Amino acid sequence: MNASASQPHPAEWTETQDLLPSVARDLPAGRHQYHKEQMMARIQEDLRTTPTPTPAGPRRRNPFLHRVVLLPAAAFSLAGAVVAGVALSGGNQDGDRTALATGPALTTQIGTTDAKGAPQLLDRISLAAADVDESAPRDGQYVYIASKVADTYPKTVDGKTTIVSQELHTRQTWTSLDGRDGWLIEAGETSDKGMSLASKVPFGSAYNTLAQLPIDPDTLLRRIYQDSDAARDPEVPREQAAFVAIGDLLTESHPPAELAAALYKAAARIPGVVKVDDAVDATGRHGVAIARQDDAGERVEWIFDKKTLTFLGERSVVVEKTTDSPFKVGTITHTSAITQRAFVDAEKQVPGQAG
Template sequence: MKPHPTDDLVRTIAHVRDDSLAGFEDRSAARELLADVTALDVTRNKPRVRRRPVIRAAVACGVAATVAAGAIVLTRGGSGPAGPSTIQASEVAQVTSLVAAAARKQPDLHPRDDQFIHVKSVEVTVGADVFDKNGHYTHEKLPRTNRELWLSVDGHRTGLLRESPCPPGRSCDDPLRAYHQAGAPAPGSTAALRSLPTDPAELLKAIDTMDSGAPRPELRWKRIQGLIMEQYLPPKLRAAIFEVLGDLPGAAIDRTATDAVGRAGIAISVPDGIGGHHQMIFDRRTYQYLGTRSIAGPPAGGKLVSPYPGATPYRLPKVGFRPAAGTVTYAAALLSVDVADHPPAH
């Protein structure tokens, strides 16, 4: 084969020692290169791996010069009950950067205040602790649920939550009450959320005090998940949310994540405070958001735990069902988000 002037550079990249793509997140070849690199199972002591077709494409698009500026060696750990693949913080930053760049590129829906955000999703929960009227405990397995939401953009109109399959004798159409105070949009509505800052540090402060006024960092994950899964945020704000996620203490990468409908992806994973972890899952090629899931850690009943790094520890009670470590206790998949003029009649 005829030598090429960039062959030495290509070999360096293929050894997975250089993966800095800063400034090229919006180029398809750069995204494909990072996806290819993060899928490799490599360490310093393993044979060097060459994937010339993808690398050559990156060079052709002018990415190689920037890639060569990095100096990162990735180390992959197990992805079983103990948690996600262990990875250097540098890769978390790389994936977060690509995820945020993909979010910024999405077109803004520009919903009007008199319209509705229409969200379709799927939700799977491993089960729930149930106590009957006599106080007897059982563990109830829950089926896969299809969810469809119509959220009033300003919160001043009655919305709708529709779930299926619907148990016999029960309505699965739940009206979402309108906010009747005149003037400003309803708290937590799409219109109100537009005012959130896009600077990640300021946004984290806003998330910590959302709905309470006082800082509640133990609720970060729940609030972030709610903003991403069943709400609409403008592209720049959505990108900032993902940047916040990647900066949370203990953030790691799981390359083997799967959402509630079986779509495989790469996940940003954060500790849940009791030995397990929460994940947001993204497409491996496009870095578009797919869904979320929670994974149980080792049994923690009776142990001192912290809801988030730096919090005051508390002792977890030994009650209820505790799934085995590594069990996916909750999973959700976002199918579509669009704008509607009104919810359906119910």
């Protein structure tokens, strides 16, 4: 699933003039749903080795918890086991991170939803995913994923809090097929060289693990419900937890074609899933979306090319104002676009580069 990595910024974004310097911050407050962020913050505290006081705002998140491990692991293994088995190294200190500029909050027009159209669209997407011609990876290879991402969050400076968005930036991950080794490079979170992600417990989103999952949609959905129930915050509805878990497998792993097709069929069985007529990924590509709204008024949208039905990316949009949310309706709290996904022969190698 390849695309150009040099796409322009989304045309619908607010202009980011008079960029402000980035400051230490917590997990992006609007990402997915509020209660899950609280769970992530608690796990982050367990992983933290060097606390960094930040009088200008809340503490900064650990880049290791940036979707690639936590949510897939929460869906397919116990989060506590992951916390116990993780080793982080290489360029993960605040002083080594590349600063990200911030500007006004990203906003969008809210697309029209169609609940009745979701099953039919997901069936078409499933057929397209199953028809992808791809070779199985070789032993020793890594899953490489490049994406463009940005988050929106509250930033406090001199006692004044404003809602800001990161500049769009590149995120690169490498994960071994067995899920025990990995590497992350992301501006604002790691140094230019990146950081190692090693785990005594294989990542739940590892290719070899995914290849063993059932491809019967009903059986697969029961498995997702069962494993996400064991890790989710009780206040997060199990349907939303399952939807987000599937979305994370689509964005931060490389499911085999048969499993990808089954994941879409499983998603069609989750109550509350809708079709969105128009959505835009982080690089400005317009597409059709499959989405579900959480209890905090945010809608998680999976975006697909309207013609090929190829998965483009994901975003979270505030579609309903709630009393405990600092975000206005139309705010994009998280956006991502897959620009390249491939199997490579070595960690830190990019497609087309010799080992």
